[in-house]
Structure formats: structure tokens, C-alpha cells
Amino acid sequence: MQAKKTIGTASFSHRPVVDWSNIVLHLLLPLAGVGVALLIGALMLVILKANPVAAYAALVDGAAGSVSGITQSLVKATPLLLVGLGICIAFRANVINIGGEGQITLGAIAATWFPLTFSTWPGWILIPATLLLGFLAGAIWGFVPGILKARLNVNEILSTIMMNSIAQQFMYLLIRGPMMDPAGIAAGTFLAQSARIPEQATLPRLIPQTLLHAGAIVAVVLAVLVYFFLWRTTLGYRIRAVGLNPDASRYSGINVPFYQAFSMTLAGGFSGLAGAIEIMGVQHRLLDGITSGYGFTGIVAALLGGLHPLGLIPASILFGGLLVGANEMQRTVQVPSSLINAILGLVVLFVSGSALWSRRWSARRQMGKQEEEKS
Amino acid sequence: MKDIIGVLKTMVPLAAPFLYAAIGETFAQTSGVVNLGVEGIMLLSAFMAFYVALITGNLWLALLAAALIGLLMGLLMSLISVTLKAEQGISGIGLYLFGYGMSSLLFETVVGTVTTINGFQPVKIPVLGDIPILGPIFFQNSVPVYGAFLLVPFAWWLLNKTTLGLKIKSVGQNPAAADSLGINVDRIRYFSVCVGAILAGLAGATLSTAVVNLFQDNLTAGQGFIAVALVYFGGWSPWGVMGGAFLFSFVNSLQLWMQVLHVKISSDVAVMLPYLATIAALMFSVNRARQPAALNKPFERGES
Numbered sequence: 240m241q242a243k244k245t246i247g248t249a250s251f252s253h254r255p256v257v258d259w260s261n262i263v264l265h266l267l268l269p270l271a272g273v274g275v276a277l278l279i280g281a282l283m284l285v286i287l288k289a290n291p292v293a294a295y296a297a298l299v300d301g302a303a304g305s306v307s308g309i310t311q312s313l314v315k316a317t318p319l320l321l322v323g324l325g326i327c328i329a330f331r332a333n334v335i336n337i338g339g340e341g342q343i344t345l346g347a348i349a350a351t352w353f354p355l356t357f358s359t360w361p362g363w364i365l366i367p368a369t370l371l372l373g374f375l376a377g378a379i380w381g382f383v384p385g386i387l388k389a390r391l392n393v394n395e396i397l398s399t400i401m402m403n404s405i406a407q408q409f410m411y412l413l414i415r416g417p418m419m420d421p422a423g424i425a426a427g428t429f430l431a432q433s434a435r436i437p438e439q440a441t442l443p444r445l446i447p448q449t450l451l452h453a454g455a456i457v458a459v460v461l462a463v464l465v466y467f468f469l470w471r472t473t474l475g476y477r478i479r480a481v482g483l484n485p486d487a488s489r490y491s492g493i494n495v496p497f498y499q500a501f502s503m504t505l506a507g508g509f510s511g512l513a514g515a516i517e518i519m520g521v522q523h524r525l526l527d528g529i530t531s532g533y534g535f536t537g538i539v540a541a542l543l544g545g546l547h548p549l550g551l552i553p554a555s556i557l558f559g560g561l562l563v564g565a566n567e568m569q570r571t572v573q574v575p576s577s578l579i580n581a582i583l584g585l586v587v588l589f590v591s592g593s594a595l596w597s598r599r600w601s602a603r604r605q606m607g608k609q610e611e612e613k614s
Numbered sequence: 615m616k617d618i619i620g621v622l623k624t625m626v627p628l629a630a631p632f633l634y635a636a637i638g639e640t641f642a643q644t645s646g647v648v649n650l651g652v653e654g655i656m657l658l659s660a661f662m663a664f665y666v667a668l669i670t671g672n673l674w675l676a677l678l679a680a681a682l683i684g685l686l687m688g689l690l691m692s693l694i695s696v697t698l699k700a701e702q703g704i705s706g707i708g709l710y711l712f713g714y715g716m717s718s719l720l721f722e723t724v725v726g727t728v729t730t731i732n733g734f735q736p737v738k739i740p741v742l743g744d745i746p747i748l749g750p751i752f753f754q755n756s757v758p759v760y761g762a763f764l765l766v767p768f769a770w771w772l773l774n775k776t777t778l779g780l781k782i783k784s785v786g787q788n789p790a791a792a793d794s795l796g797i798n799v800d801r802i803r804y805f806s807v808c809v810g811a812i813l814a815g816l817a818g819a820t821l822s823t824a825v826v827n828l829f830q831d832n833l834t835a836g837q838g839f840i841a842v843a844l845v846y847f848g849g850w851s852p853w854g855v856m857g858g859a860f861l862f863s864f865v866n867s868l869q870l871w872m873q874v875l876h877v878k879i880s881s882d883v884a885v886m887l888p889y890l891a892t893i894a895a896l897m898f899s900v901n902r903a904r905q906p907a908a909l910n911k912p913f914e915r916g917e918s
Contacts, residue, residue, distance in 0.1 A: 283716075287723050335703045393896045394846065396650060396703050400839045401889040408889075412882035535711060542704065577718035584654070584712025588690070591700035591708060 261601065265550075268597055269543045272589030273557075280582045284574060294574045301567020302560035308567070310449040314521060315531075316559030318343070318513035320458040322537025323544060323551045324465045325381070325509030330546050331469060332502035333482035338384060338399025339534025341406030342377035342507040346514030348410055349376035351433050351525040352418065354440035362439035369440055370457075370515050377511015378504045380406060385503030389496030395503065403534065414525055432526035442520040452520035459552060461509070466548040478502050510534065532580070536562065539583045542590045558583075621864070621871050622751045627825050629863035630762035631656070631817040631834075635841035636848070636855045637769045638813025643845055644773060645806035646786035646908040650706025651691055652814045653838025654713020659683040660818030661717040664829035665724065667731045667822075677758070677819050684815020687713065688808035696803045699912035710838075718831050725829070733827035734758055758820040765813070769852040782806050786906035789913035799913050814838065840892050847895040849904045858895065865891050 281291035302312050322339045329336040350373040354365055384402060387393035414431045423430040442452040469475035480488045481498045489495050517529060536558055544554035561583075565576035635652050642649045659680035667676040687709060694705045734756035743753040773779040781802050784792040789799045821837070822829050840862060848854030869884040877884075 283719070287719075337703075337707060387893070387897060391897050393893070394843075396707075397839060397843045397846070397896060398893050400836065401843075401892045404836050404889040405886050408882045408886045412880055415882065416880070535707070538704075538707060539711075575719050575722040577715050577722060580715025581712050581719055582715070584708045584710065584715055587708025587711060588694050588700075588705055591704040592694040592698040594700060595698045 260604075264597055264600060265545045268593045269545070269586075269590050272593055273543065273586050275589055276582045276585035279585055280578060283578065283581070287574070289572060289574050294568050294572050297568045297571045298561070298564035300564075301571075302564035306446075307449060308563060310446060310451040311563045312556065312560040313455050314450045314452070314559070315562045316555040317452075317455045317458045317520070318517055318531075318533040319537050319540045319555035319558055320462060320551055321513035321516065322510045322533050323541035323555055324458075324462060324548055325506030326538055326541040327544075327546050327548055327551065328465065328469065328478065328509070329502045329506040330541065331482045332478045332499050333485065334385070334388065334499050334503050334506075335396050336381065336399060336503060336506040336510075337396050337534075337538070338381060338402050338507065339510045339513075339537050340530045340532070341399065341403035341534070342380045342510030343514035343517070343530045343534055344403075344406040344410050345380040345507075346373035346377040346511030347518045347525055347529045348413060348418075348514075349373050349511070350515035350518040351436060354436040354519075355418075355434060358437040358440075360439075365437075365440045366442065366519070369519060370512060373515020373518075374508040374512045377514060378508035380511065381507015382500065382504040385500035385507075388503070389500040410525065410529070411527070414527070418525060420524070433524045435524045436518065440519060441523055442516065450521065452516075454516035454520040457512075457516065461512075462548045462552055469548065510537070513537075531562075536583060539587055542587060617871065617875065619747060619751065621867050624867040624870060625860065625863045626751060627755055627759050628866050629859045630759040631821045631825065631837060632841050632844060632859040632862055633762040633765060633856060634813045634817035634820060635838055636844040636859055637765050637852055638810035638817070639842050639845045640769065640810075640848070640850055640852060640855055641773075641782065641806045641813075642810035643909060644786045644850055644906055645782045645803045646789060646906050646911060646913070647692075647695055647803055647807050648702045648706065648842070648910050649688075649691055649695075649709075649807055649810055649814075650703060650839070650842060651687065651709025651713065652706075652810075652817075652841055653834055653836065654710035655684050655687045655811050655814040656713075656818035656821070656834045656838045657717040657832070658687065658713040658720075658818070659815035660822040660833050661721055661829050663819035664731060664822040665720070667733070668725070668729065671732070673734055673823055676823050677816065680815040680819030681812045682815070684812040684818075685808055687815075688811025689804075691811060692804040692807045695912070696800050696807065699914060702910050702912075714832065717829075717833075721829060721831060728828055728830045730828045731823065733822075734824040756824045758816070758824040761816075762820065763856075766852045766856045773852070783906070785913070786908055789908050789911075793913070793915065803913075814841075817841070836889065840888060843892045843896055846899050846905075849899065850906065851904070861895075862888060862891065 281295065284291040284294050302308050322343065326336050326339070350369050353369050353372050357365065380402060384393070384395045384398040387398055388395045411431070414433055418433045420430060420432055420434045422434065423432070442454050445451045445453060445455065469479060477493050478498050480493060481495050485495050513533060514529065518525065522529060540555045540558045541551060544550035561579055565579040568574050569576045635656060639649060639652055662683045663676040663680040666679040667673055691705065691709050694700045695702050736754050736756050739753040743749045773782065781792070781797050785797060785799045785802045793799050818834065822833060844855055844858040844862065847858040865888050869887050872884045873881045
């Protein structure tokens with residue numbers, strides 16, 4: 240029997256036929272994981288003497304109960320989708336990118352510095368240039384752990400976590416020093432944040448009076464592009480081959496370390512872009528907490544989306560909604576939004592734990608099929 | 615000279631949490647399981663120990679609570695990574711997020727503001743504590759700190775001189791062979807991960823009740839991850855891990871003293887030092903040949 244390599248819940252298949260029962264399985268198991276995690280969350284709420292029904296009602300209402308809630312959920316889904324795309328690419332090459340936080344930070348720094356420096360440029364050139372620069376800055380932050388893994392076999396999980404902390408300190412250094420808002424210095428408040436980026440560098444709003452910005456469209460278009468990249472190009476095929484079977488790839492002449500470093504660089508780029516879009520579409524200035532934990536939540540979304548670029552779209556909307564709802568829950572029923580972090584952790588545990596079941600189930604089905612063919 | 619002694623005197627207690635966590639992780643990794651959730655275990659148990667100490671004033675009860683939290687989270691990690699054979703890098707991140715989220719949630723709901731507690735007091739060891747320079751640095755510390763240093767030779771003995779240690783090593787090197795000799799691979803891995811997690815729990819408790827004597831959001835700030843890196847750096851040997859723990863607590867202590875003494879370097883740069891040092895340490899880990907062959911590989915019977 241051909242052993243099937245499975246990462247998370249994604250299985251690698253050459254069959255062009257759409258296997259619906261497989262898709263249903265890959266949808267149901269992760270969703271069941273989210274369900275169980277929410278149930279445990281409810282239990283924790285009971286222990287903390289909060290009303291879980293009221294808390295979850297506030298959560299759903301906050302996320303989907305109003306135009307403002309829905310658009311905010313989509314605004315939060317945007318960086319999750321972008322970070323998740325990078326994690327998908329890296330994961331397909333069997334590299335785990337935990338460095339989203341740092342890469343977002345670098346992208347955000349670049350996307351603040353550039354428009355502030357070239358503030359007289361017109362928007363039609365400033366916006367694409369800033370997005371590109373954000374991508375590049377994140378890519379550099381992904382390249383470092385990538386090349387360290389390729390050349391010196393440095394564990395990328397540990398190195399990216401360290402790169403996250405370094406990026407955060409680097410940002411503090413800038414917003415407390417050279418990039419501090421001159422207005423804050425003049426007023427004597429010395430707030431640790433940068434100046435606002437010029438108006439023409441901000442992303443246009445899709446719906447007036449809401450926060451929804453053009454970055455959401457960029458993210459969805461990129462998700463489709465990444466899908467084509469991974470499944471319809473040679474480069475993408477090689478990335479997947481490296482992840483599927485590094486030994487076989489090596490024998491067939493694929494430069495495995497190169498593709499691992501490359502996929503890590505791309506992953507960093509997507510997170511960097513998420514940071515740039517967060518600056519240009521939402522915050523409009525660099526400040527503490529710019530990453531909002533998207534680097535970690537993006538991992539959860541990527542896992543739940545089956546490590547598939549298109550599966551990521553609904554998964555990131557779901558988690559975007561959870562994050563918005565958590566804020567509402569904190570406001571109305573005074574349950575700290577950190578509850579959602581604990582629930583996200585459980586989702587990761589359950590989804591990664593359920594991979595075995597889906598793998599065994601697929602194997603059993605395949606064996607059944609073979610026997611059918613025999614008889 | 616006074617400053618150098620100051621740096622070294624701060625270094626020793628700062629090394630204790632690293633030691634507990636990294637020695638614990640050495641057990642887990644020697645059996646073939648990478649537990650990346652150490653940071654999460656440390657955070658939640660640091661909170662628990664702090665809270666128990668705050669409510670009851672009993673520091674021993676605080677340590678016990680932390681160990682219990684460690685055990686429970688170790689069982690959860692083993693269930694996901696050993697029984698359900700999950701990708702260990704991912705399940706560890708899940709455990710981290712869970713521990714971090716829970717510690718923040720509990721801190722915000724039951725404590726709310728940063729409060730200090732009366733933690734473990736330094737105990738001067740007779741005679742040794744009176745040695746000039748060395749005495750104040752090494753022999754005037756609190757009990758959990760001494761415990762961390764006693765753990766090193768004990769862990770070395772257990773891993774290298776006992777049947778149990780041999781079993782742990784064998785399931786980390788060649789689980790299929792160990793299995794064929796009648797060793798229960800899963801049971802040994804459960805044991806090793808849980809021992810590691812209990813020690814991670816003690817690491818968190820040491821931090822919150824013997825080193826800083828308080829709890830705040832994200833108290834550990836990456837120390838659990840650094841501890842995992844120390845295991846690679848130390849070449850899966852308790853003595854190597856101790857060397858790494860000293861190196862890192864020295865960098866940490868230096869960084870703190872640089873801020874205290876207003877050395878002409880931005881504190882933001884100083885805080886980066888331990889993380890930069892970790893990456894450098896991972897780059898120059900020379901003992902890679904000693905890495906357990908089955909590290910990060912779930913074991914399934916009948917799979918070649």
C-alpha cells in the first residue's frame with residue numbers, strides 16, 4: 240500500500256477526480272475540533288462563574304449581528320488569510336513557519352517608513368510600492384530562518400520564535416526613537432507610536448462608513464493565485480514534492496534546502512504583506528500590538544483550512560469573526576478575550592490530533608476500494 | 615568588580631527556570647518527543663503557583679499545584695503527540711497557545727492587577743555560604759534554585775545509569791527495535807513527556823515564586839522556547855544543558871544590569887540579546903550527531 244504523507248489534515252493526492260467524501264471528512268473533523276474546543280471554553284466560563292450562553296451569544300452577535308460586525312470580521316480575516324497563505328506554502332514544503340508575528344512586524348515597519356519618507360508621491364505609485372516593500376521586508380525576515388535551516392540545519396520553529404521577539408524589540412526601538420511621532424514629541428506626550436502615514440498611501444474603503452478596505456480583495460485574489468502557484472506551476476509542484484518526500488525529491492535532482500528556504504521566504508513575504516496592509520488599511524500608523532497575534536491565529540486558520548489556499552478563505556473568516564466576537568464578549572459580559580486564545584490552542588491540539596483518524600480512515604477506504612476492484 | 619559579582623549573583627537564580635524546563639525537555643526529547651509547549655506549561659503553572667501562594671501563603675502547596683498543572687498538560691501533550699501521533703511542532707504550539715490564553719484569562723479574572731507575593735527566601739548554606747565571592751553567588755539562594763542544580767546530576771544518573779534511562783534512550787533512538795524487545799514505547803514516551811512537563815511546571819513556579827515573586831501577562835516572555843533551544847545546544851546531555859542555562863542566564867543578567875547601570879546602549883537592544891544568542895547557539899550546536907534518531911517521529915507499529 241502506498242503510504243500517504245499527511246500533514247495536519249491535508250492529504251496529498253494526484254488524482255484529478257474530486258473526492259467529495261474526502262473533502263467532507265476534511266471539513267467535518269476540523270469543525271468538530273472547533274466545536275469541542277468551544278464546549279470546553281463554555282465549561283471554563285461556568286467555572287469562572289460566567290454565563291456561557293450569554294457569552295457565546297455576545298460573541299456571535301458581535302461577529303455577525305450587524306454590518307459593522309461583519310465588516311470588522313472581514314477586516315480581521317484579511318491578515319489571517321495572508322499569514323495563512325504563507326504558512327500553507329511553507330507547510331507544503333514541510334517547513335513550519337511560526338515567525339508570522341515577526342514578519343508582520345517587519346512588513347508593518349517598512350510600510351510605515353516608506354510612505355512617511357516619500358510622502359509627496361502620488362497614491363497610484365505609493366500604494367503598490369509600499370505593498371511590495373512590506374512583502375520584501377517580511378520575506379527577508381522569513382529568508383533568515385529559511386537559509387539557516389537550509390545551510391546549518393537550524394530548527395526553524397525555534398529560530399522563527401526568536402526572530403519574533405527580535406522584531407518586536409526592533410519595533411519598540413523605532414517607535415520609541417527615530418520613528419516616534421513628531422507631534423507626540425512636540426506635545427510632550429511621547430507616545431510610543433509613529434506619525435500617521437499620508438492620506439494617499441491608505442487603502443480605499445470598500446464600503447463607506449465601515450472599516451472594510453481594499454486589502455480584503457488583495458488577500459482573496461492572492462489566495463487564488465497561491466492555489467494556481469502550488470498546483471499548476473513547476474515551482475509549486477517542487478515545493479509540494481519536497482514536503483511530500485524529501486528523499487525522493489533529492490534523488491530526482493530537486494535542491495531540497497533551496498526549496499525549503501524559498502518557501503520560508505515566500506511565507507515571510509505574505510506575512511509582511513499582511514503587516515503592510517494592516518498599516519495601510521486599518522491602523523495608518525505603527526504602534527505596539529500591531530500584529531494582534533495574527534501570526535499565531537494565522538497558523539490555526541491555516542490548519543483548519545486544511546492547509547489549502549482556498550480552504551483558508553472560509554477558515555480565516557471564521558477566525559476573524561471569533562476575534563471580533565471575543566472583543567464584544569469582553570465588552571458586554573466582561574469575559575476576557577484571552578479566552579479565545581485558549582480556545583484557539585485547543586483547536587490546534589484537536590485538529591493536529593485528529594489527523595491520525597482522517598489518515599486511517601482514508602487508508603481504510605482505499606483498501607476497501609482495492610478489494611472491490613479485485614472482486 | 616562589584617558589578618561583576620552583581621551580574622553573577624543575579625545569573626544563578628535566573629538559571630533555575632531554564633534548568634528545570636530544559637532538563638525536563640531533555641527527558642521528552644531523549645524519548646523522541648519534541649514538546650514545544652513548554653512555554654505554555656510554564657505560563658499556566660507560574661500563574662497557578664503564584665495564585666496558590668497569594669491565597670494560602672503556602673509556597674510548598676504552590677509548587678505542588680504547579681507540578682500538578684504540569685502533569686495534566688503533559689498528559690494532554692502525550693495524548694495528542696504519542697497516542698494520536700500528531701505533528702509535534704504543531705501540537706506544541708497548540709499547547710503553548712492554550713497555556714498562554716488560560717494563564718491570561720485566569721490572571722485577568724481572578725487577580726486582575728500585578729501584585730507581589732512573599733516568595734521563597736534565600737537560605738544560606740553553612741560554611742559554603744561564607745566563602746568570599748563564591749558564597750554569595752552560589753550558596754545564598756532559595757530552595758527551588760538549589761533544587762534545579764541538584765536536578766542536573768540526578769537527571770544524568772537517571773538517563774545514563776539506570777534501566778529506565780536506557781529504555782528512554784532506546785525508544786528515542788529506535789522505537790521499532792525497542793518495541794520488539796518488549797518495551798512499551800508509548801508508555802515510556804508518556805512517562806518522559808510527563809516528567810518533562812512536571813519539571814516545566816516547576817520552572818514556571820520557580821520563576822513566579824522564587825525569582826520575580828509576581829505574575830504578569832506573558833511572564834515567561836519566551837523562556838520556555840529558549841529552554842527547548844538549550845536542549846539542542848546542550849547536545850541532549852544534562853551537563854551540556856546546564857552550561858547553556860548558565861550562558862543564557864548570564865546574558866539575561868547582563869542585560870538587566872546594563873539597564874540598571876545605564877550602560878550607553880538602548881534597553882531595546884539589550885533585551886534582544888538572549889534571542890540573538892539563542893539563534894547563534896542553534897547555529898553552532900556541534901553535538902547534532904547525538905540527536906535522538908527518532909526525534910519528532912511518531913511511532914506506529916508495523917510501519918517500517
